[in-house]
Amino acid sequence: MASATDNRYGQKESSDQNFDYMFKILIIGNSSVGKTSFLFRYADDSFTPAFVSTVGIDFKVKTIYRNDKRIKLQIWDTAGQERYRTITTAYYRGAMGFILMYDITNEESFSAVQDWSTQIKTYSWDNAQVLLVGNKCDMEDERVVAADRGRQLSEHLGFEYFEASAKDNINVKQTFERLVDIICEKMSESLDAADPAVTGAKQGPQLTEQPAAPHQDCAC
Amino acid sequence: MKLEEESWENRHYQLCPMDLGLFQALERERVLEVLQRDKALRTIEADRIRRLKVELQGIYHQGAKTITRPYGQRSCARCQRPLGKFWDCGSVCCGCSHRICSRCRVVRSAIEWKCTMCHAFREFKIKSGDWFLEQQAKKYTDIKENGHETTGDKLLQSYQRLSFIAVVPPTPPPFKEVKSFNKSEEPKTSKPFTKSMENLMMSVSAHIRKLSKSQNDLSVEAGQLTVNYGRLNSRRKSLSEGALDRACNLCKAPSLPDLSQNAKSSEQYASSSSVYLTDDDVSYTSAYSDEHRDSNSSTGMDCGFFENSVTGEIEVAFGYNNRTSCLEITIKACRNLMFGDMRKKCHPYVKVRLLPKKYHNNKMKTAVRRGNNPVYNETFTCALEREQLVSSVVKVSVWHSRGLKRKLFLGETFLRLADFSLEKTHTQRSVWNTLGPKQRHSLGGDVELFPSDLLLLNAQLQFLTHTDDTLTGSAGQLKVVITDVWKLSVSKTAYIEGVLHLPGERELVQRTALKKTDALQMSFRVSLQELQQANLQINLWEKHTFSLADRLLRSARLAGESSWQRLQQSPGEWHDFVLPLHATVSTNMRS
Numbered sequence: 053m054a055s056a057t058d059n060r061y062g063q064k065e066s067s068d069q070n071f072d073y074m075f076k077i078l079i080i081g082n083s084s085v086g087k088t089s090f091l092f093r094y095a096d097d098s099f100t101p102a103f104v105s106t107v108g109i110d111f112k113v114k115t116i117y118r119n120d121k122r123i124k125l126q127i128w129d130t131a132g133q134e135r136y137r138t139i140t141t142a143y144y145r146g147a148m149g150f151i152l153m154y155d156i157t158n159e160e161s162f163s164a165v166q167d168w169s170t171q172i173k174t175y176s177w178d179n180a181q182v183l184l185v186g187n188k189c190d191m192e193d194e195r196v197v198a199a200d201r202g203r204q205l206s207e208h209l210g211f212e213y214f215e216a217s218a219k220d221n222i223n224v225k226q227t228f229e230r231l232v233d234i235i236c237e238k239m240s241e242s243l244d245a246a247d248p249a250v251t252g253a254k255q256g257p258q259l260t261e262q263p264a265a266p267h268q269d270c271a272c
Numbered sequence: 273m274k275l276e277e278e279s280w281e282n283r284h285y286q287l288c289p290m291d292l293g294l295f296q297a298l299e300r301e302r303v304l305e306v307l308q309r310d311k312a313l314r315t316i317e318a319d320r321i322r323r324l325k326v327e328l329q330g331i332y333h334q335g336a337k338t339i340t341r342p343y344g345q346r347s348c349a350r351c352q353r354p355l356g357k358f359w360d361c362g363s364v365c366c367g368c369s370h371r372i373c374s375r376c377r378v379v380r381s382a383i384e385w386k387c388t389m390c391h392a393f394r395e396f397k398i399k400s401g402d403w404f405l406e407q408q409a410k411k412y413t414d415i416k417e418n419g420h421e422t423t424g425d426k427l428l429q430s431y432q433r434l435s436f437i438a439v440v441p442p443t444p445p446p447f448k449e450v451k452s453f454n455k456s457e458e459p460k461t462s463k464p465f466t467k468s469m470e471n472l473m474m475s476v477s478a479h480i481r482k483l484s485k486s487q488n489d490l491s492v493e494a495g496q497l498t499v500n501y502g503r504l505n506s507r508r509k510s511l512s513e514g515a516l517d518r519a520c521n522l523c524k525a526p527s528l529p530d531l532s533q534n535a536k537s538s539e540q541y542a543s544s545s546s547v548y549l550t551d552d553d554v555s556y557t558s559a560y561s562d563e564h565r566d567s568n569s570s571t572g573m574d575c576g577f578f579e580n581s582v583t584g585e586i587e588v589a590f591g592y593n594n595r596t597s598c599l600e601i602t603i604k605a606c607r608n609l610m611f612g613d614m615r616k617k618c619h620p621y622v623k624v625r626l627l628p629k630k631y632h633n634n635k636m637k638t639a640v641r642r643g644n645n646p647v648y649n650e651t652f653t654c655a656l657e658r659e660q661l662v663s664s665v666v667k668v669s670v671w672h673s674r675g676l677k678r679k680l681f682l683g684e685t686f687l688r689l690a691d692f693s694l695e696k697t698h699t700q701r702s703v704w705n706t707l708g709p710k711q712r713h714s715l716g717g718d719v720e721l722f723p724s725d726l727l728l729l730n731a732q733l734q735f736l737t738h739t740d741d742t743l744t745g746s747a748g749q750l751k752v753v754i755t756d757v758w759k760l761s762v763s764k765t766a767y768i769e770g771v772l773h774l775p776g777e778r779e780l781v782q783r784t785a786l787k788k789t790d791a792l793q794m795s796f797r798v799s800l801q802e803l804q805q806a807n808l809q810i811n812l813w814e815k816h817t818f819s820l821a822d823r824l825l826r827s828a829r830l831a832g833e834s835s836w837q838r839l840q841q842s843p844g845e846w847h848d849f850v851l852p853l854h855a856t857v858s859t860n861m862r863s
Contacts, residue, residue, distance in 0.1 A: 078498060108299065
């Protein structure tokens with residue numbers, strides 16, 4: 053019963069228009085690093101240990117309240133498997149932020165991070181915000197990627213870094229909130245950077261006030 | 273490393289083209305369900321953005337309402353309150369460079385403030401996700417063409433081709449209880465659709481493409497896809513696009529070829545309905561008139577922004593009563609009007625005006641009707657001399673009435689009476705005319721340049737046959753005299769260019785400097801046959817002071833066989849024509 057209500061709630065959430073803006077976030081990483089689990093933990097606060105490979109793409113919607121604003125997140129969960137790559141890369145372009153995930157118990161998933169980051173650079177916009185997340189940090193016994201290595205790599209790539217666990221609900225919420233924050237920062241940055249351009253576009257009336265301006269442009 | 277990257281990319285493009293046919297039926301259904309969900313979400317989002325835009329438009333109109341005088345240095349650009357010379361003199365907003373009084377400011381920090389309008393712009397950019405689209409546009413230049421097509425849509429289309437079941441949206445999965453996270457092969461774990469959601473999706477699926485320039489512009493290069501959606505695209509794009517789309521189109525300079533292309537398409541329309549109208553879709557209402565001075569208008573923010581997306585047609589019939597010397601204009605009906613706010617009902621009415629204003633001073637309005645396909649059947653009569661028929665233009669505009677609030681523009685069209693050959697018959701013939709976006713408002717700095725919202729140019733044309741030229745037999749000369757050059761009170765560097773486009777891509781060009789006193793004369797050597805398929809374009813150019821490139825200010829076109837027939841039937845006589853000179857978005861430059 054409870055989950056039925058949840059479902060309806062979720063549906064309502066996606067059709068709800070009572071929010072200030074919408075961000076699109078993409079979760080990427082090798083197969084079986086825990087992308088879907090991570091999303092389900094965040095959106096539904098649920099976890100299941102069973103592994104089911106994602107088909108192509110999926111998304112969930114969650115509205116959060118951050119910095120006095122209601123922000124609707126459309127979080128895309130992608131299939132890690134190579135054969136879906138063409139679908140998933142097509143969605144890079146519309147994403148404002150990325151969660152690049154690896155599994156701390158899986159060396160291969162960590163070494164693929166570099167490749168994933170290249171993918172982002174290729175297919176996404178130039179200011180794409182990326183968080184590097186080492187998932188499954190509850191499985192300390194099976195850890196093969198030290199936290200330091202993760203941190204070093206994230207610094208090298210210029211991403212922020214979290215270790216998280218979808219199973220034990222460690223750092224999941226924090227990861228998303230941090231990503232939302234840095235997208236917000238990027239947003240005001242790009243708007244303020246655009247301002248001088250806007251001024252330039254409307255130089256008309258200004259010409260009468262500052263006749264010197266066009267000459268400066270001309271003195272090449 | 274570099275090599276590795278490339279090979280990875282190549283592999284994607286070559287080995288795994290986005291061919292959904294590769295997937296199994298079950299996978300396809302699964303992805304389809306996600307895509308449909310996404311589509312529903314985007315539809316809702318598009319609706320939200322449209323409402324934001326209507327709101328912003330409201331704010332804009334509040335401010336711009338009373339600007340009738342030349343751009344005043346001494347009044348607040350927002351509230352029009354007069355400003356003092358020394359005391360309470362306002363200051364210039366860093367966003368829009370207009371002088372703003374202290375009340376119309378939104379203070380962001382101790383030193384930083386913006387005028388209410390600029391603030392509203394910024395808020396809109398944030399809320400609509402426009403900021404992101406702008407950033408994207410920096411990287412993907414093709415976004416302008418493909419912007420409205422999202423990956424989701426493309427995939428959906430390809431699915432619809434591939435999947436037999438996918439012609440209709442999928443039936444919603446059963447409303448099952450889902451115990452925590454439990455993903456299995458069947459689609460039962462996916463979030464179920466409610467019935468209402470599905471209905472919504474179906475009902476608005478027609479609209480989504482028009483407005484699908486929401487945040488998720490996941491367009492992919494066409495080459496990356498093996499499916500062919502060209503067929504669908506072209507049909508859908510021919511619908512009037514949303515304002516955002518237009519804003520986006522604006523970034524591309526509508527160059528002269530574009531212009532003539534537009535004209536060609538409207539010519540096709542004309543041939544079927546026997547009306548020709550030079551309503552090239554090149555002029556845009558803009559918030560700030562000053563893109564006029566700027567060659568690269570900013571990324572869509574302040575250009576086509578206030579444009580309601582204009583769609584729809586209006587049925588108008590004209591008749592001329594010789595006995596009473598009255599022109600009868602019947603407004604029959606409108607169809608497919610586009611109204612910004614989908615949640616409210618449209619209350620349209622039609623305004624009719626005879627132009628030029630100098631001669632006719634009667635405005636006519638129909639009653640307000642309801643809905644997007646209103647029927648009026650109202651006839652207006654206005655006294656008009658027969659001789660004036662050919663030189664008159666009827667402006668028909670459709671507005672949404674909001675009671676006491678400011679009315680909203682829904683579309684307009686200009687009809688040249690000369691095209692209807694009213695002198696011959698009294699019977700009214702009704703014709704459907706497509707509504708276009710608003711002609712440029714004279715706001716801000718260019719007020720004195722364009723005193724009315726539309727400039728009508730009176731031209732006299734004459735066709736002379738040279739009978740002595742026995743070889744070709746029908747060679748002749750087309751003479752064009754523009755009689756009211758004084759109207760074009762532009763700067764001294766302006767000049768008029770007449771271009772006669774002839775069949776076979778040939779064109780004859782004449783340029784004449786503008787002298788305020790004289791009538792302006794041009795002549796073209798052209799044969800009778802050629803003239804029948806020709807079209808004449810009159811462009812007003814201005815030499816730019818600070819750059820080498822010239823700028824196209826306005827342009828008018830004369831085409832259609834009916835016009836030329838008049839000339840040919842009585843060679844040697846002068847015929848009057850009235851040409852609407854449309855303002856062009858001043859991104860047409862040339863050196």
